[in-house]
Ligand SMILES: Nc1ncnc2c1ncn2[C@@H]1O[C@H](COP(=O)(O)OP(=O)(O)O)[C@@H](O)[C@H]1O
């Protein structure tokens with residue numbers, strides 16, 4: 233079985249497009265190229281694939297709008313340029329997707345947002361809801377409040393974090409080179425394209441060691457790190473030339489273009505391992521016999537109706553332990569409600585959550601993807 237079948241089978245993809253590509257060598261946004269990627273993404277969506285776009289380009293577009301010809305040294309000027317340019321960036325994505333009657337949404341995130349459990353779950357729920365409605369989220373860093381990312385120009389990591397967040401099957405990184413070469417092709421004419429490796433392959437580090445282009449800042453090293461991060465949740469990564477004609481559509485057809493970096497294990501196995509490795513639990517949910525039986529069968533979420541008692545002061549997104557009526561641990565998982573909210577809805581059916589709390593953030597107490605039966 234060809235590994236590239238993974239691209240043909242993918243149902244959820246993150247597509248990251250770097251500054252080097254989006255900005256037509258610094259002369260503002262390359263609207264024509266952007267339109268062609270949108271056409272290909274619209275084809276994926278028509279096939280039922282869910283797509284999140286991670287788009288760089290705000291600094292370069294801001295510089296162009298402000299008439300700056302060279303990248304400023306001061307971080308706050310870069311941040312200001314990003315704020316100006318982000319307007320043009322999302323307008324352009326919106327206008328291009330509109331041609332296909334597809335709505336877009338602007339999502340600005342920082343790496344910190346995604347390491348905070350509560351924000352992580354909130355971000356995940358919002359993105360999932362947008363995807364359910366057929367909207368294409370356009371993600372960029374929130375450059376107004378952070379400086380690390382803008383300094384290192386690293387949306388590759390953000391792409392991987394978003395792939396982890398939404399449990400994407402794969403991350404496609406479009407860049408200005410055909411893929412990852414065994415050495416920097418800008419400096420070495422004899423550089424050869426790497427077509428497929430395990431993301432963890434340590435030989436890749438030396439190959440990706442070269443610097444970045446003038447506009448993009450991350451270079452191949454951040455793309456490699458991103459692939460490793462994506463692999464942690466079982467996602468594959470493809471690094472591919474965004475100027476290759478029909479690059480996205482060809483990948484979807486299984487064509488061997490770019491560099492495919494594969495995870496060691498599948499998506500669910502990787503996620504469950506990640507959950508299981510969070511040893512510290514913040515609270516305890518005591519389940520009735522029915523809920524214990526359902527969880528033991530596997531592949532099911534824990535609903536509030538099956539919860540008899542709550543112990544501890546946990547917050548949404550924290551790890552809790554699920555025990556049976558004898559106190560034996562059955563499962564662990566990331567809980568969808570703060571302890572007080574959980575107490576209020578315990579033992580009730582999910583359609584009563586809105587009456588009790590005044591809102592519903594999730595129908596499950598713990599979603600099956602966030603639950604490991606022990
Ligand atoms: N082994 C390598 N293979 C391909 N490109 C490399 C390699 N090492 C360094 N590079 C450089 O990385 C650049 C792409 O990174 P970057 O400019 O950050 O792009 P982006 O804006 O798409 O994230 C290429 O233009 C190339 O000069």
Ligand SMILES: N[C@@H](CCC(=O)OP(=O)(O)O)C(=O)O
Pocket residue numbers: 249250251252287288289290291292314372373375381382385386387388447448449450451
């Ligand atoms: N967030 C900023 C910087 C991001 C950036 O340059 O990242 P990358 O394309 O990965 O090199 C922007 O949109 O310009």
